[in-house]
Amino acid sequence: MSMTSAQLIEDLGGVQSEALDELQGLTSEESLEEWRVKFLGRRGRLTTVLRTLGSLPPEDRRAAGQEANRTKTLLEEELGAARRRVREGRFALLAEQEQIDVTRPGRPATVGRYHPLTQIIREMCDAFVSMGFQVIEGPEVEWDHYNFEMLNIPSDHPARDMFNTLWIDHKDAEGRQSMLLRTHTSPMQARTMEKTDPPVRVVVPGKVYRYEATDATHEWHFHQIEGLAVDKGITMAHLKGTLYEFARRVFGPERKVRFRCDYFPFVEPGVDMSIDCFVCEGQGSVNGSPCTVCREAGWIEILGAGMVHPKVLSDVGYDPAIYTGFAFGIGPDRVAMLKYGIEDIRLFYSNDLRFLGQF
Ligand code: DAH
Numbered sequence: 001m002s003m004t005s006a007q008l009i010e011d012l013g014g015v016q017s018e019a020l021d022e023l024q025g026l027t028s029e030e031s032l033e034e035w036r037v038k039f040l041g042r043r044g045r046l047t048t049v050l051r052t053l054g055s056l057p058p059e060d061r062r063a064a065g066q067e068a069n070r071t072k073t074l075l076e077e078e079l080g081a082a083r084r085r086v087r088e089g090r091f092a093l094l095a096e097q098e099q100i101d102v103t104r105p106g107r108p109a110t111v112g113r114y115h116p117l118t119q120i121i122r123e124m125c126d127a128f129v130s131m132g133f134q135v136i137e138g139p140e141v142e143w144d145h146y147n148f149e150m151l152n153i154p155s156d157h158p159a160r161d162m163f164n165t166l167w168i169d170h171k172d173a174e175g176r177q178s179m180l181l182r183t184h185t186s187p188m189q190a191r192t193m194e195k196t197d198p199p200v201r202v203v204v205p206g207k208v209y210r211y212e213a214t215d216a217t218h219e220w221h222f223h224q225i226e227g228l229a230v231d232k233g234i235t236m237a238h239l240k241g242t243l244y245e246f247a248r249r250v251f252g253p254e255r256k257v258r259f260r261c262d263y264f265p266f267v268e269p270g271v272d273m274s275i276d277c278f279v280c281e282g283q284g285s286v287n288g289s290p291c292t293v294c295r296e297a298g299w300i301e302i303l304g305a306g307m308v309h310p311k312v313l314s315d316v317g318y319d320p321a322i323y324t325g326f327a328f329g330i331g332p333d334r335v336a337m338l339k340y341g342i343e344d345i346r347l348f349y350s351n352d353l354r355f356l357g358q359f
Contacts, residue, residue: 005060008052012071015045019075023082027089032082040075116359117223117348120336121205124225127249128203131242133227136202138188140209141168144178146187151266152311159265164211166220181209185226186266189308189327192228193316198323199231205332216344222333230308230318230325236269239305239326247275247302251339256282258299267306267327274299278339293338300338303330 019039026032039045050068053061094100114122125135144155153159155176163183172178188204204226212218229238240259247255255275262272276282277294284296294300305328310320333345340359342348347355 005056005064008049008056008064009067011049011052012046012067015039015049016071016074019045020078023078026082027086029083029086032079032086036079040072040079046072046075113356113359115348115356116336116340116342117332119359120339121223121225121332124246124250124330124332124335125203125205127246128227128242130249131245133201133203133229136188136192136204137206138182138185138191138204140182140207142180142182142187144176144180146190147180147182147184150190150312150315151186152309152315153265157265166209166211182206183210184208184329185224186327186329188226189228189266189312190316193230193313193318198318198325199229200325201229201231203227214346216346217334219333219345219349221349222331222345225330225332227305227328227330228308228325229327230313230323232323234324234326236307236326239271239307239328242326243273243303243305243328247273250335251275251278254281262304262306264304264306266309266312268309270304270306272301273303273305273328274301276300293341302335302338303328305329 019035023032023035026035037044041047046068050072053064053068056064095102125133129135147163147165148155148157148160165183166181167177168179168181170177170179185204185206185208188202188206192200192202192204206224206226207221208224209221212220214220227242229242240257244257247257255278258274258276259271260274262270264270277284277291277298277300279293280286280291280298282298283291284294284298285291290296291298305326308325308327313320313323313325333348336342336348337345
């Protein structure tokens with residue numbers, strides 16, 4: 001059977017007026033969807049009429065096609081308008097029922113921030129990164145081998161008493177405790193050198209553990225940042241220059257530093273470094289009253305350091321006759337306490353937003 005364009009246009013008109021009539025009475029989103037399927041869907045009324053376009057004589061198709069498109073656009077626009085109407089109606093109803101006051105200010109969005117320790121650790125690492133150090137991390141569950149042996153602390157060494165160790169319930173073939181929670185970040189010295197040929201320049205931030213009773217200045221877990229630089233011709237002057245620059249970046253360009261002898265089995269010579277107190281400017285008192293930050297000393301000890309012990313170098317296969325290096329270990333918890341005047345280290349680990357929100 002062949003169609004004429006007049007017939008087709010008439011069919012379109014029929015579909016259009018029927019569709020618009022039905023649309024009038026619809027008030028829910030579900031009924032609008034049913035309407036769309038019925039008239040505009042793939043097997044809908046309009047589509048069915050459009051399918052017959054192909055059977056028109058070619059000279060009639062243009063006019064009929066235009067009319068068909070117009071109808072389709074019109075129905076789509078009307079559907080859009082009806083959807084908006086239904087949605088607005090629903091909001092109005094909601095507002096009426098639940099008494100939503102649309103003029104009320106919204107709830108403020110709370111913006112998160114980094115933990116104060118994360119902030120200070122990043123700040124410190126950035127200072128070293130700008131001097132060419134790489135930031136790496138290491139395991140918190142560690143072998144006795146790396147935590148002690150490779151750091152020139154054999155099992156009978158009295159220096160083990162410096163580290164109250166939390167042992168993991170695990171024994172080696174000889175029945176000895178061999179696994180622990182690392183007591184410092186220093187085991188990453190040997191781990192790094194075993195994997196890399198010199199030159200080495202790394203800083204290692206991370207968590208460490210000690211079997212200790214907690215009080216305002218002691219926690220059984222805290223943080224350290226380890227540093228290690230090994231190359232040909234590294235001297236104590238490099239150690240001092242690097243740590244001096246670090247102190248000035250983190251604590252201010254006027255800072256002075258002081259090195260004193262100290263003992264750590266994995267360095268020789270070993271030192272500790274202090275900065276002049278940034279609160280009393282090294283005076284020991286502020287406006288006549290004793291400085292509480294440096295306890296009147298004028299100096300604050302912030303890290304241990306030294307020249308890497310030849311034994312530590314040779315144990316990882318570096319030739320100490322060719323390579324030398326320096327190492328250091330900083331306690332960021334203590335530094336943050338001093339810098340921000342925090343009196344109790346446990347505040348860092350108690351997740352109190354009133355405290356954390358201040359940084
Ligand atoms: N690991 C030491 C501690 O926890 C700190 C330390 C001292 C690290 C001297 C070093 C160093 O790398 O050279 O007490």
